[in-house]
Amino acid sequence: MKTIDELLTEGVAGRRVFVRADLNVPLDGTTITDDGRIRAVLPTVKALAETGARVVVASHLGRPKGAPDPVFSLAPAAARLGELLGADVAFATDTVGESAQTVVAGLADGQVAVVENLRFNAGETSKDDAERAAFAEQLAALADVYVGDGFGAVHRKHASVYDLPARLPHYAGYLIANEVGVLKKLTEDVKRPYVVALGGAKVSDKLAVIDQLLAKADRLLIGGGMAYTFLKAKGYEVGISLLQEDQVPAVTEYMERAEKNGVELVLPVDVLVAPEFPDLKTKAPANPTTVAADAIPADQEGLDIGPETRKLYASKLADAGTVFWNGPMGVFEHPDYAEGTKAVAQALIDTPGFTVVGGGDSAAAVRTLGFDESAFGHISTGGGASLEYLEGKTLPGLAALED
Ligand SMILES: Nc1ncnc2c1ncn2[C@@H]1O[C@H](COP(=O)(O)OP(=O)(O)OP(=O)(O)O)[C@@H](O)[C@H]1O
Numbered sequence: 006m007k008t009i010d011e012l013l014t015e016g017v018a019g020r021r022v023f024v025r026a027d028l029n030v031p032l033d034g035t036t037i038t039d040d041g042r043i044r045a046v047l048p049t050v051k052a053l054a055e056t057g058a059r060v061v062v063a064s065h066l067g068r069p070k071g072a073p074d075p076v077f078s079l080a081p082a083a084a085r086l087g088e089l090l091g092a093d094v095a096f097a098t099d100t101v102g103e104s105a106q107t108v109v110a111g112l113a114d115g116q117v118a119v120v121e122n123l124r125f126n127a128g129e130t131s132k133d134d135a136e137r138a139a140f141a142e143q144l145a146a147l148a149d150v151y152v153g154d155g156f157g158a159v160h161r162k163h164a165s166v167y168d169l170p171a172r173l174p175h176y177a178g179y180l181i182a183n184e185v186g187v188l189k190k191l192t193e194d195v196k197r198p199y200v201v202a203l204g205g206a207k208v209s210d211k212l213a214v215i216d217q218l219l220a221k222a223d224r225l226l227i228g229g230g231m232a233y234t235f236l237k238a239k240g241y242e243v244g245i246s247l248l249q250e251d252q253v254p255a256v257t258e259y260m261e262r263a264e265k266n267g268v269e270l271v272l273p274v275d276v277l278v279a280p281e282f283p284d285l286k287t288k289a290p291a292n293p294t295t296v297a298a299d300a301i302p303a304d305q306e307g308l309d310i311g312p313e314t315r316k317l318y319a320s321k322l323a324d325a326g327t328v329f330w331n332g333p334m335g336v337f338e339h340p341d342y343a344e345g346t347k348a349v350a351q352a353l354i355d356t357p358g359f360t361v362v363g364g365g366d367s368a369a370a371v372r373t374l375g376f377d378e379s380a381f382g383h384i385s386t387g388g389g390a391s392l393e394y395l396e397g398k399t400l401p402g403l404a405a406l407e408d
Pocket residue numbers: 157204205206207208228229230231247307308309331332333334335336337338363364365366367368386387388389
């Protein structure tokens with residue numbers, strides 16, 4: 006994999022450099038609640054701008070449906086990038102259309118532009134190779150060189166991640182190089198016990214990863230929205246909690262295999278429930294009730310792990326040699342459901358083992374709940390990406406940078 010340092014040595018002055026970043030930051034309306042992913046790509050953008058490149062930054066944000074949707078505009082991220090760079094950042098109101106072409110053509114050496122959300126174009130995420138290729142051609146027309154630095158999206162076989170680098174000279178940015186450097190160690194030299202804590206809301210993506218983790222980890226702690234598919238597989242009522250019904254048979258098999266392989270698969274013993282999802286805007290008190298994991302009322306939703314589970318998970322993390330944690334334990338954005346995530350974050354700080362926190366929301370949780378980032382071994386910008394990397398999978402966005 007050629008890195009950006011080689012590109013800088015070759016010289017970038019006057020060249021249009023396309024930086025595929027992951028600016029998929031959490032938003033409250035148009036307010037960015039955690040800018041970690043924007044800060045993470047700064048070294049790459051700065052190095053390119055300072056050496057005279059015309060930098061075109063592109064990213065996805067959220068999961069729009071292949072058409073423009075103002076809720077998912079990258080405009081707030083572009084503005085924040087400008088603030089962090091201390092420079093004007095031009096913003097194109099489309100991705101490859103007239104606005105993008107005009108903005109890119111107007112860039113002077115050393116200037117930076119951001120184009121609108123890649124996923125406003127159906128070609129970006131299309132499963133059809135030709136459709137993705139057509140969009141990649143349009144993206145390629147905007148640049149002379151490609152720098153891949155959106156680590157959080159390298160597990161996606163998307164046009165800007167996979168098809169575009171094949172069409173331009175390509176290099177890995179500093180973030181990708183650093184992430185791969187740290188995560189590689191976890192695949193080669195893992196100090197045991199190796200404990201993996203999984204939570205969050207992208208349940209279907211992450212359940213598949215457990216299949217592989219059963220052959221690698223010594224202990225798996227399950228929380229967040231993911232827990233309810235397991236509790237359902239145990240035959241418990243999960244009420245209106247997040248549930249991946251079609252995955253129940255697979256999860257049943259995981260639980261059987263864990264037992265056979267001697268992997269400790271630990272599930273919540275109690276949870277916080279309420280009749281409805283909390284209001285994350287007003288943060289009005291949610292008044293949750295604590296119930297045993299096998300006693301969730303049919304009309305209630307599980308939104309955090311309970312106090313007994315917090316203690317249990319802390320004890321399961323205390324003697325870890327290595328910990329990988331992805332996905333908040335509850336809806337941490339609301340104070341009534343933040344304690345589970347806080348307890349796991351604190352347990353990672355307290356354990357003597359090497360700790361890695363992966364995921365946009367997990368990293369945001371650690372920061373917004375007031376933890377010191379330096380107390381963790383590594384905070385990865387990738388959730389699904391870091392999990393799939395640890396699984397040993399070939400990730401499209403990394404493979405594309407290699408050849
Ligand atoms: N029990 C629950 N029910 C519903 N949502 C939950 C629950 N527990 C956690 N969440 C939500 O999960 C979200 C984070 O999940 P996600 O899987 O995206 O995490 P991540 O891996 O850190 O991020 P990413 O994969 O996007 O990098 C948070 O917004 C949180 O509110």
